[in-house]
Amino acid sequence: MLKKGIICLTLILLCGLNLGLARLELGYLYLGDNGPFTKPALEFAEGTFSTSVLGKDDIKSDRLKNYAVVWWNEGDTDPGALSNAEIDAFLDYAESGGAILLTGWAIRYATPMGLEDAVARQFGPELDDGQNVGITVLQETLDHNLVQGLKNIDGKTPEVGDRIQVNSTGFPKSGDYYNNLWKNFITLANAWGPPANDWGAGIAAFGYWKAGDGKVFNMNWRLPNYHANNKSIDQLEKLTENVINWLASESAYLDVSSRGKLPVVWGKLKNQR
Numbered sequence: 001m002l003k004k005g006i007i008c009l010t011l012i013l014l015c016g017l018n019l020g021l022a023r024l025e026l027g028y029l030y031l032g033d034n035g036p037f038t039k040p041a042l043e044f045a046e047g048t049f050s051t052s053v054l055g056k057d058d059i060k061s062d063r064l065k066n067y068a069v070v071w072w073n074e075g076d077t078d079p080g081a082l083s084n085a086e087i088d089a090f091l092d093y094a095e096s097g098g099a100i101l102l103t104g105w106a107i108r109y110a111t112p113m114g115l116e117d118a119v120a121r122q123f124g125p126e127l128d129d130g131q132n133v134g135i136t137v138l139q140e141t142l143d144h145n146l147v148q149g150l151k152n153i154d155g156k157t158p159e160v161g162d163r164i165q166v167n168s169t170g171f172p173k174s175g176d177y178y179n180n181l182w183k184n185f186i187t188l189a190n191a192w193g194p195p196a197n198d199w200g201a202g203i204a205a206f207g208y209w210k211a212g213d214g215k216v217f218n219m220n221w222r223l224p225n226y227h228a229n230n231k232s233i234d235q236l237e238k239l240t241e242n243v244i245n246w247l248a249s250e251s252a253y254l255d256v257s258s259r260g261k262l263p264v265v266w267g268k269l270k271n272q273r
Helices: 002-021 039-048 084-095 105-110 139-143 233-250 263-270
Strands: 025-029 050-054 069-074 099-104 121-123 133-137 163-167 174-176 186-192 206-211 214-219
Touching (some): 025 039, 039 050, 039 233, 069 105, 069 233, 084 099, 084 206, 084 214, 099 105, 105 174, 105 214, 133 139, 139 186, 214 233
Parallel strands (some): 025 050, 025 069, 069 099
Antiparallel strands (some): 133 163, 133 186, 186 206
């Protein structure tokens, strides 16, 4: 009897370990070059989540709906326009409850998706401009646990009004709706720099558009620099992880992407809703 009890306890412990190892399934998309600004973002995603690389053929399929979050990152080049059918497929995924994260020049697709009327400003990539940039914390930033595990520029736990550095120099192929050209955007953090200016009113660091029952999240400008020369890369990666986990907790496809996974990790995410 004692032997059976020990076996059962061992199985419970093993299951508990496996529960902690269950990772969010993430769809990662790039259509341009997988260069020095795009490739390290993919490597981070593969090391942090259970990541599948998506291609253009996947856009018009139902494969997007296998993922609670689709991260679309274009850090090196402009991939060009999408067809109306491809745009409609993204909108169907988002409006039916999915979550899309746009970083780098993927921001350009917010306009053809109909999220904004204006056209995003385009710039980069720039390897090294020597500018420290980051975010200014809002109450909404804290409410969504988006800076959990990060430190402000004084090395302390962030509070409202604090600045957090996420990029030490340069920026990817990117863009923004500078000078408040966007009208439908929900800001969750303001931007600061360079050198230490408050750009939040004109750019915003990150936030999202509502798209039907889903969300299209945007983090661009100089922020998403996953290049090896970014000395603040740990902060950026933790911020990105927080954003993706929050988007997953909001996504209608979290249950779909968690099929076959042990339930505790997914329950924790769902409790964040």
